[in-house]
Amino acid sequence: MAEIIPFKGILYNTDKIGNMANVVTPPYDVISDDERDEYHKVNSYNIIRLILGKKNEHDPDKETYHAKASNYFTKWLDDGILVQDRVPAFYLTTHEFPLGNRTVTRYGLTALARLMPFDRGIILPHEKTFSKVKSERLGLLKKCHANFSSIFSLYSDKQNIILNSLKDAVSDKPPDMDFTDYKGHKHRQWRITDRDIHAYVADAMKDKKLFIADGHHRYETSLNYKEWISANNPDFNADHPANFVMMYLCSMGDPGLIILPAHRILTGLTGTELSSFKKRCDDFFDITTIPYKNNDNEKAKDNFISTLKANSAKNIIGVFMKNCPELLLLTPKPQAMEDIFSDVMPAAIRSLDVTILTNLILTRILDFDQKRMDDEELFSYTTDYSEAIDAVTPGKADITFILNPTLIKQVQQIAEMGLIMPRKSTYFFPKVITGQVLNRLTGCKIK
Structure with missing residues (x-):
């Protein structure tokens, strides 16, 4: 069964960084070299420094970039640029964006999901991956011990019962985060700390299969990281943070779920x-x-x-x-x-x-x-x-x-059959923003 739990997320301290739009980015794998350079210029605390460091002739190797990312992450935590929540939460987000001549809103729940090998049939892929990419991402994970980006996953809920319960939980609350990014997309995020809601959602997710929409490399890297931690940590057990990965969960019934070719x-x-x-x-x-x-x-x-x-x-x-x-x-x-x-x-x-x-x-x-x-x-x-x-x-x-474009029903059918599509069979749009919430896989100071 799928195990979904709340967590003490790490968020940017807006009192110190100002506009969130200056520190967030798309996932690393859709950022061009020119875009990477621009993100470095926008703000000295932009998350690009953690997910995709800037290279130059004096710093050519990935190992150095990974070490730099770790140093930035530790310093930002120590300086209060990043702050960990004191209470476990689910993080409900909305992503409002233009599509053709209309405006679309997609909802997502950011939570932790217990890692499962694909052969368990609970968390399912639909695309092939590159070994070279997974090796590079594992190097970063070993240095930083944190999820900087969520795995974008889908679950079936035709009546949107889970999503509606989350909407009800924040219906009378202003968002904890509200900003418009450089593309003009509007982002909002709410913390949900109500334990009854946590229990309800966790229970409702137990009979669900989770389909990875975007982030196959990062998910497989998390599985490899868990194996590495368990082999090198004599205190490793079922409750160790490395058993979980940060996941953005979207209902297949959400009208804002879009696949582009x-x-x-x-x-x-x-x-x-x-x-x-x-x-x-x-x-x-x-x-x-x-x-x-x-x-x-x-x-x-x-x-x-x-x-x-x-x-x-x-x-x-x-x-x-x-x-x-x-x-x-x-x-x-x-x-x-x-x-x-x-x-x-x-x-x-x-x-x-x-x-x-x-x-x-x-x-x-x-x-x-x-x-x-x-x-x-x-x-x-x-x-x-x-x-x-x-x-x-x-x-x-x-x-x-x-x-x-490939259809949602095709993605679901093929994943449920345990089959794998060719690479780049889908492009879920828009990508889940990186930087709204982070998850550390070891102990963390609470500011």
Whole structure:
């Protein structure tokens, strides 16, 4: 069963840092090098110094950055920049953001969740991870012994009974934290210290499965950290803080839960691979072409994107290549995936657009081996349709693949079946902000 408990969170002291917008960031893995540098400039206490230190020629290695992060964390606690709550709490947050022509609000409960191996079937992943990333994150965790970012997880609650009980608990209270970030997103946070609410929510969560939406690397790193602590600490027991991880829990019934597509932008393809691509696709796809001769052809681009979205109920993938005067829409021929992959993957996985892209297009048609598939330098991602197309137009990228978003029900089905999607199958939007509350995995001074 899922075990969810309150905790004594560590929060920024707004009397000392002022506007919270100056110290929070998105999760480390969506921050570009330029953005990292900007966050360092905004405020000397920005959490970027803990999650993604600034590198330079005099400080090239990660080990030094991890040590610096630990020193910052300890000093900020000692100086009262960060303060630990005296009473265990659940932290209810709202994230209000624009989406198209409307404003959307997503609710999240930040609490501690007992770590469970995936094979227990209680906390479930849905995507593959990179070993290199987990190794780097483990190094940081070993130095700092703290969760700086929450694992973004989902639970099924069609009537939103749990969420409604949390809303009722804060309905007559002003938020403890209220700020607007640099993107114009509004964030609010309430402490819930009522033990009856704690007990009610913990009990209601016992029969839930938790689906990791974002933070697979951090969750697996926490499992590895727990093993490392248990092997090196003779006093380790079931109540040790390393048994838990800070988690942001969102109901699948929350209307603010949004998944955006993760379009692929590739470099490093040869001229032969590009020139033969369309011909090689003929055996597996019905191909619709839309003339696209220059960057000013906005009507063609709009037609391409609208056609892709209009066919989201079936498999369809958009393609644009360097030096190609047309946009392509690929629809798999009947039985194309079944004929090739029915013996090696179940239908739930075969039916995903991202699987068709990964296994049929990249692996079979373009002949990518595992080394190229794992090469992070070849791939970049965007959630913006136009940006994906425009990345190729000036010749910066070789080819781009434009997808429709994966559905929540697909994520749930695949996770429950114990299956794993290809990397970057989902992009939950927006990311959970980092810096609203932290969790230390050892003892902490209380200011």
